[in-house]
Amino acid sequence: MxxxxxxxxxxxxxxxxxxxxxxxxxxxxxxxxxxxxxxxxxxxxxxxxxxxxxxxxxxxxxxxxxxxxxxxxxxxxxxxxxxxxxxxxxxxxxxAVRPPEDTPDDLALIEAVYAEVYREDRLFTTDEVLALFARRPELMDINGTVRAKAIDPDIEGGLVIRVDASARIGSGHFMRCLALAQAWPRDRGPVVFVMAEAEGTVADRLAQEGFQLVSCPGPVASPEDGAALLATTRDVGAEWLVVDGYRFDTAYLARLTGHACRLLVVDDDGAAGLPPVDAVLNQNLHAEAALYPDLPAMSRLLAGPRYQLMRREFLVGPRPAASAADPARNLLVTLGGGDPYRTGETVLEALELLPTADLEVRLLAGVRPERLAELTDRARRLRQRVEILPQVADMPAQLAWADLAVTAGGSTLWELAYMGVPALVTVLADNQEPSSRLLAERGAIRRLGRAETLDAATVAAALGTLLTDAAARQAMVAAGRDLIDGRGAERVVRTMLLWSRRRTS
Known part of the structure; x- marks a missing residue:
């Protein structure tokens, strides 16, 4: 018209x-x-x-x-x-003339919105629609598979991600940011990772994905770090900047606000006193608005496991069927990139206490060479068949192989839940406590306690019970799969693009 x-x-x-x-x-x-x-x-x-x-x-x-x-x-x-x-x-x-691109799914969404906010006696506003989506985010799934054609892809921007990965801090933050990057539309603009620490296979993995890696100078979270990061966003013409890591404090984040691109902070435990960021992503089971009382009204909070960031390799093909082995014979041990409390050695000691030798074990050890040699030597002395794997290229294949897992309470919990692998979980850090506690209450995992006090007898007792209880393992699988559908990264990116704009300041 x-x-x-x-x-x-x-x-x-x-x-x-x-x-x-x-x-x-x-x-x-x-x-x-x-x-x-x-x-x-x-x-x-x-x-x-x-x-x-x-x-x-x-x-x-x-x-x-x-x-x-x-x-x-x-x-x-x-x-x-x-x-x-x-x-x-x-x-x-x-x-030029642009043809229409609307679909039946678009119409279904509009009808759902009108059913909620339309009244014959008044006009409704954009703020009311935004409030509706915040209250009922599932509405956005109605046309979630629809992609609108950009007027001109060249005028869109890219995605810049500030995250680190090392043996000391682990690789969980990097892996979930990788999932977000994989979901970013390739025709939208480049994806650039800015990292001060990129140990192990990080650089190779980014190169395989076609993402850029930029080294960040200066101490982590320093003014020099922030200045270099902002310079990269300007060079890329970024639409969004994503920051994920516990070392990025309020002062650091404040230096990143008010610039040309929007800012999304990935958080796990409720960041107090956040500056006016554009969006916060907390993908944990305990996430709720009460954790962020200072979040500005116009900021977006993406909370809960519906936003769990699952990497693309887990989503290829249908979910594998859960193992029906009785007793379980394939045990996967995965403790993250660092294993600071030597939990791998504790699990190997627990295997010595088990009466069964009919067990195959794979221990994924992202540790330094000297510890890798110690683990390998100890594994050779066990009755069970134990393989120490320092580098794993295909994590979904490892999870599909497993009947049961011993793991740390990080993002791997959600990968195990999605793939249908019951897990015994030890907590490495305070921020892992809420999610592991709630997952245990839901029946999706069983807790082993804190890693710093974990002993071999506790691990052996829990393994001995669960290896021979197929019904309990199946119940854990069902509870975990009810919590995650694998579409979290898609939802986050869709929300980012919906609210995306580059400021002119």
């Missing part, structure tokens, strides 16, 4: 960009274009746009075109409006 701000004319059968479609021939008329595929448009937004456009007409440089979609989108798709002169309309008609 083409609309003149001094009057309204709707011309059935004529294209919206056709200047000959019944328009007034007067050259000084201004027009507003709103399309019928934007049924949630906010009239107060249009008032503000019109006011600024008309005010420019009394200046030395009057606007001939005004939009919230070009050259960069400043409002989500569906809140599109354009204001233009007759001359601009004629140029647009000569140069």
């Amino acid at each position: 083409v609309r003149n701000h001094e009057g309204c004319g709707h011309h059935p059968g004529a294209h919206a960009l056709d200047p000959a479609a019944g328009q007034d021939p007067q050259e000084n008329l201004r027009h507003v274009r709103m399309t019928s595929d934007c049924p949630l448009f906010d009239p107060w937004l249009l008032d503000a746009m019109l006011a600024e456009f008309l005010a420019s007409q009394d200046t030395d440089q009057p606007f001939d075109y005004y939009s919230n979609t070009f050259p960069s989108r400043t409002y989500p798709t569906g809140l599109d409006a354009e204001i233009f002169t007759r001359q601009a309309l004629e140029r647009a008609h000569r140069e």
Whole structure:
């Protein structure tokens, strides 16, 4: 529909960009274009746009075109409006016509929104729609598989991720950021990881994925770190900056706010006193708004396991069927990148206490060479068949092999739950306590206690019970799979793109 701000004319059968479609021939008329595929448009937004456009007409440089979609989108798709002169309309008609792209799923979403917020006696606003999505995020799944075509991919931006990985801090933060990067549309812009620590196979993995790696100078979370990170976002023209790590404090995050790209912070335990970031992602079972009382009203909180970041390799093909072995014979031990409390040695000691020799064990050991030699030597002396694996390229294959796992309470818990592997869990850090406790209450795992006090007898007793109890293992699998569907990264990226805009400051 083409609309003149001094009057309204709707011309059935004529294209919206056709200047000959019944328009007034007067050259000084201004027009507003709103399309019928934007049924949630906010009239107060249009008032503000019109006011600024008309005010420019009394200046030395009057606007001939005004939009919230070009050259960069400043409002989500569906809140599109354009204001233009007759001359601009004629140029647009000569140069391009964009075909409609709406689908039945889009219509179903709009109908669901209208059922919630529409009233005959009043207009609803964008803020009401945003509040609805915050209250009922499952609505966005209705058209979750629909991808709108960008007007011009070259004007979109990339994704910059600040994260680290090392034997000391582990690789869990990096792995979940990798899942987010994999879900980012490749035609949207480059994905760049900025890292001060990138040990092990991190660089090779990023190269395989086609992502860039930029080294971060200066101490971690220092002003130099932040300045280099912001410089990378400017070089990339990033739409979003993602920061994930416990060492990035409030002062560091504050230096990253208010710049051209939006900022998403990945958190696990409720970051007190957050600066005005654009979004917070807490993918844990205990995540809730009460953890973030200082979060600004316009910030987005993505909370709970529906946003669990699952890497692409876990999502290829259907989920494997849970093991029905009785007793269980394949035991996987995976303790993260560091294993600071030597829990791997504790598990090997526990195997000595088990009466059964009919057990195959794979211990994934992301440790330094000297400890790897110690583990290998100890494994040779056991009755069970034990394989020490320092580097694993295909983690889903390891999980599909396992009947039971002993693991640390990090992001691997969710991979095990998705793949249907029951787990005995030890807690390495305070931030792992809430999720492991709630998962145990749901029946999805069994807890072994804190890693720093864990002993071989406790591990041996728990293994001896669960290896021979197929019904208990099946119940754990069912409870875990109820919590995660593997679409978390897709949901996070979809939300990021929905609210994406590059600021002009």
